[in-house]
Amino acid sequence: MNPAPVKVLPVREFAEERFRIAVESSPSAMVMVDAEGRVLLVNQRTEEMFGYSRNELLGNTVEVLVPERFRGSHPDYRREFMKVPQARHMGRGRDLYGRRKDGTEFPIEIGLNPIVSDVGNLVLSAIVDITERKKTEEALKQSKENLERVVSELQAKNDEVRMMTQQLWQAAKLASVGELAASIAHELNNPLATISLRMESLLAKTPEDDPRRKSLQVVAQESHRMGELVANLLQFSRRNDGQISTVDIRDEIANAIDLIHQHLRKRQVAVVKELAAATPIIYADRQKLRQMFLNLLSNAGDAMPQGGKLTVRTTPMTLSDGKAAVKIEFADTGVGIPGDLLDKVMDPFFTTKAEGQGTGLGLAICKRIVQEHQGSIQIQSEIRVGTTVAIVLPVTHNTNPKALGEARGKLGA
Helix, strand or coil, rough: CCCCCCCCHHHHHHHHHHHHHHHHCCCCEEECCCCCCEEEEEHHHHHHCCCCCCCHHCEEEHHCCCCCCHCCCCHHHHHHHHHHHHHHHHHCCEEEEEECCCCCEEEEEEEEEEECCEEEEEEHHHHHHHHHHHHHHHHHHHHHHHHHHHHHHHHHHHHHHHHHHHHHHHHHHHHHHHHHHHHHHHHHHHHHHHHHHHHHHHHCCCCCCCCCCCHHHHHHHHHHHHHHHHHHHHHHHHCCCCCCCEHHHHHHHHHHHHCCHHHHHHCCEEEEECCCCCCEEEEHHHHHHHHHHHHHHHHHHHHHCCEEEEEEEEEECCCCCCCCCEEEEEEECCCCCCCCCCCCCCCCCCCCCCCCCCCHHHHHHHHHHHHHHCEEEEEEEECCCCCEEEEEEECCCCCCHHHHHHHHHHHHH
């Protein structure tokens, strides 16, 4: 049996046939349009992707495949492209959408390929539906956000654990300090008292022009400093509820200023009192607040060896939970504290004063007192500008509930 003769097509027809086969077998939707935007050719994938039949698309403008929100500007874009046609890929880094016959939109990528023909400039578009890819990208994005959130939460937990560890370490350290202070206080107080009394007696008997007097004064000063250190250690180690009562903050500040007035005057420190008339009466341990105010006033004076201004301010305020509170500020114009030391100045035994001039317990005691009153303390400082210590104390707190309840009853709180 002779084989069927092979049909030989002319070169032009052969090329057209190969082009049609390539277009029809493409996994992308293929759409050819002319300079006027009329659809000249589509493949089966175009019908499947957009939901139109081939006859519905041929001769129609390509804008039928463009979402309505973009149709107004699309013809202008198409005409600009026809002026300088060049192959380009669109859709990466920019969201493009196609429109199905039923009106639904879906994300696409388009490859534009200009063709010069006998009938003018044409454009062959290869369109890919990237819906699944977008879903995958969105899922990956969501997974990334979830991972970042988990990492952030873990970081927060890690910070919390680190802070709790530091607090536990600090508590252990303070407990050790308390035990040490209790054990050495009785051993040191009596000898120190004896030394101080003897030094006072010797100084009283030593003439002003006696060359030995200066050495005696140094011994007396150092004995006094040792006594202050022991007293501070004892105060720092004490943990008791104290005596809660109603306290007028303005009166206590004024009393503390009077007590330390001589110290501040020697340093030419002018005190400005801005005590708001509406400052509320609070429930607190009067003795502890007075000690805290004296420590802060003394520190401010030491920070201004060449003189300056100390502003003491009270402001009534409301906490985030709606409860009443008072803000107390001590703002000096002193030498300031370096930024890298601000986080350490309230640590026990840390001091910025010269050697022999501080015990490093003053601010630590202030912090302890504020915490016992369930308040907060913050320090802001700038070198050669000054330092501001801001304390916020609630009007009421849960320390010594019995005494607090009695105080509330008396004032009808």
